[in-house]
Amino acid sequence: MMFASDNTGPAHPKVMEAVTRANDGYAMPYGNDALSGLAADAVRRLFEAPDAAVHLVATGTAANSLALGVMANPWDAVFCHRVAHVEEDECGAPEFFTNGAKLTLIDGADGKMTPEALARAIAHTGDKGVHGVQRGPVTITQITEVGTAYTLEEIRALTDVAKSFGLKTHLDGARFANACAALGCTPAEMTWKAGIDAVSFGGTKNGCLGVEAVVLFDPELSWEFQLRRKRAAHLWSKHRYLAAQMLAYVTDDLWLDTARAANARCAELAAALRAIPEARLLHDPAGNMIFAELPRGAHKRAMEAGAQYYLFPFQSSLEGPEDDLIRCRLVTDWSCKPEDVARVIDLWRG
Ligand SMILES: Cc1ncc(COP(=O)(O)O)c(C=O)c1O
Numbered sequence: 001m002m003f004a005s006d007n008t009g010p011a012h013p014k015v016m017e018a019v020t021r022a023n024d025g026y027a028m029p030y031g032n033d034a035l036s037g038l039a040a041d042a043v044r045r046l047f048e049a050p051d052a053a054v055h056l057v058a059t060g061t062a063a064n065s066l067a068l069g070v071m072a073n074p075w076d077a078v079f080c081h082r083v084a085h086v087e088e089d090e091c092g093a094p095e096f097f098t099n100g101a102k103l104t105l106i107d108g109a110d111g112k113m114t115p116e117a118l119a120r121a122i123a124h125t126g127d128k129g130v131h132g133v134q135r136g137p138v139t140i141t142q143i144t145e146v147g148t149a150y151t152l153e154e155i156r157a158l159t160d161v162a163k164s165f166g167l168k169t170h171l172d173g174a175r176f177a178n179a180c181a182a183l184g185c186t187p188a189e190m191t192w193k194a195g196i197d198a199v200s201f202g203g204t205k206n207g208c209l210g211v212e213a214v215v216l217f218d219p220e221l222s223w224e225f226q227l228r229r230k231r232a233a234h235l236w237s238k239h240r241y242l243a244a245q246m247l248a249y250v251t252d253d254l255w256l257d258t259a260r261a262a263n264a265r266c267a268e269l270a271a272a273l274r275a276i277p278e279a280r281l282l283h284d285p286a287g288n289m290i291f292a293e294l295p296r297g298a299h300k301r302a303m304e305a306g307a308q309y310y311l312f313p314f315q316s317s318l319e320g321p322e323d324d325l326i327r328c329r330l331v332t333d334w335s336c337k338p339e340d341v342a343r344v345i346d347l348w349r350g
């Protein structure tokens, strides 16, 4: 019963089969192979963006940090939510790969920035002349770090604010597919049609071995991105194995099918939690991630039976009064079994 993170899940068999098929003889390195071109074209078709630059990397942190690297000057602010992954879980990589841009944090309920708070933060920045950081890009996470989703209108409202200040917007789409599945929208509708300038299109958490596509809707940014990726040591020599994954992922809607399966298991968990009197959902789960509060006794029963998921704070102990409410995070992925979901629910119920 693994619910710690979608980073723990297996790769989908179709992805593994594609990697095995790619493992045939020789192929030019560093993205000069046939598969790499096919994968980039397939992602451009998926995003309905024939002119976009598409570059593959192996981690979401690389995708985010290198994308921001071509969007922000070292002396810029990068506007993000206070609990954004780029702030809390990338060990300063965005600051490093932008050569020192300053993550400027914006509060907002349910892990989401509001246009008003964003506008205030941008207006407050850059008004100190040479003494202050300058206004730089905005980065939005979708699905957010607390499992919620922006509506398309909310994304457009944020990009409108950014554009009103002449700023670009990046989307951290580590769980992009889960958001598209939840909103029932297309990749184009959730990105460039909503004013997004660049997206980290995640594959790793949703059935791939490890691949993320950075989609730059302004192809002028492509060459600098490629230089930065190489300097970051993120240009794979045997790039065909990244490409094989991404090509399989975007073929026949595998990316959507895996996200829908993960979201469905998460919805089952959420429905069950709403029916447990002592339990409380901390945010409305839109995709495959739930933050909830449950009595310590429920966690104890589940974890002693083998369920794995995070408690918050991390160092929360299972020893102590059984009625104490303790927060937790559960994340589902495409391979979650309905019977594992049912089992953890039964254990919570006691
Ligand atoms: C929202 C979000 N963005 C980015 C990342 C970074 O991905 P990686 O851990 O592959 O660097 C993660 C990791 O799970 C994430 O949850």
Ligand SMILES: C[C@H](O)[C@H](N)C(=O)O
Binding pocket: 004, 005, 006, 007, 085, 089
């Ligand atoms: C938080 C951790 O870095 C990872 N992004 C996850 O969601 O499991």
